[in-house]
Amino acid sequence: DAKTTQPPSMDCAEGRAANLPCNHSTISGNEYVYWYRQIHSQGPQYIIHGLKNNETNEMASLIITEDRKSSTLILPHATLRDTAVYYCIVRVKAAGNKLTFGGGTRVLVKP
Amino acid sequence: GAVVSQHPSWVICKSGTSVKIECRSLDFQATTMFWYRQFPKQSLMLMATSNEGSKATYEQGVEKDKFLINHASLTLSTLTVTSAHPEDSSFYICSADKPGANEKLFFGSGTQLSVL
Numbered sequence: 001d002a003k004t005t006q007p008p009s010m011d012c013a014e015g016r017a018a019n020l021p022c023n024h025s026t027i028s029g030n031e032y033v034y035w036y037r038q039i040h041s042q043g044p045q046y047i048i049h050g051l052k053n054n055e056t057n058e059m060a061s062l063i064i065t066e067d068r069k070s071s072t073l074i075l076p077h078a079t080l081r082d083t084a085v086y087y088c089i090v091r092v093k094a095a096g097n098k099l100t101f102g103g104g105t106r107v108l109v110k111p
Numbered sequence: 112g113a114v115v116s117q118h119p120s121w122v123i124c125k126s127g128t129s130v131k132i133e134c135r136s137l138d139f140q141a142t143t144m145f146w147y148r149q150f151p152k153q154s155l156m157l158m159a160t161s162n163e164g165s166k167a168t169y170e171q172g173v174e175k176d177k178f179l180i181n182h183a184s185l186t187l188s189t190l191t192v193t194s195a196h197p198e199d200s201s202f203y204i205c206s207a208d209k210p211g212a213n214e215k216l217f218f219g220s221g222t223q224l225s226v227l
Contacts, residue, residue: 034215043117043204043218044155087154096143096162096208099216101155 003027004088009106018075020105022088025069032093033064035073037084038104044087047073051093078109114138115207117219124195125227132190132222134205140185141207145216146178149202161188195226 005023012018024033032051036044048055048062050071055062061074075082087104091097114137124130134144142163147155159180160168167180177199179191188207192199206218 038155041202041221041223043115043206043221046215046217049215096160098145098157098160099206100157101147103154 003031003090003100004102006086006088006103006105008103009108011108011110012075012078014080014109014111015077018078018082018107018109020073020075020086020088020107021070022073023070024088024090027068027090028092030092031090033062033068033071034089034091034099035060035062035086036089036099036101037082037086039081039084044101047086049093078107080109080111083107083109115205115217115219117205117222119222120220121223121225123225123227126196127194129191129193130195130224132192132203132205132224134188134190134207134219136186136207136209136217139207139209139212141188141209142185144182144188144205144207146180146188146190147204147206149204149221155204158190163188192224195224197226200224200226 032049034049035047038044047059050062064071085104085106087101089099116135118133144161146158149155157170158173161180161182163182169175182188202221204221206216
């Protein structure tokens with residue numbers, strides 16, 4: 001039972017920023033927000049994670065609301081290779097804790 | 112970065128036969144690995160948690176006698192689909208926890224199983 005809600009699909013234009021929302025209104029205080037993506041017929045790829053502060057790495061930025069009930073993954077300059085299913089997951093950050101996947105957002109980057 | 116290797120990447124077998132899928136952590140020791148199954152256009156469904164040196168923990172509804180998991184070393188977990196049937200055809204994916212890597216799970220590339 002995933003604790004997150006995401007739109008099932010969205011399109012974005014190549015070169016533009018892609019903003020992927022996620023609701024996690026029942027998140028617990030010790031749960032982190034993780035983002036993974038899955039390109040067709042491959043295993044999921046880690047993107048980013050955070051607890052309450054905004055995070056940025058070479059792939060994306062993660063914006064978490066102050067009440068932690070929602071977050072947004074930002075792909076700053078989407079490319080065609082970013083077409084994938086993006087999963088937002090909440091998880092206690094501890095070794096051995098499983099990831100439970102929800103439906104994800106199917107992102108199609110168009111030229 | 113960490114690498115999780117999964118083998119084979121695809122397999123076709125006859126109904127009634129057994130198929131073994133291997134998951135290896137190539138540059139780290141993983142005390143815990145996870146096995147997922149994914150049907151077309153669906154999300155990943157966790158099947159079981161594999162713990163090195165002990166019995167696997169299966170999710171509700173997953174038959175432990177049909178999906179045998181062995182985690183005999185810190186770098187290898189295997190999933191054996193016993194007496195496979197066409198309804199077992201699916202994409203199977205493993206993942207492993209790398210200690211100290213912010214508890215990020217690293218995933219294998221998956222195994223596409225087709226049972227004829």
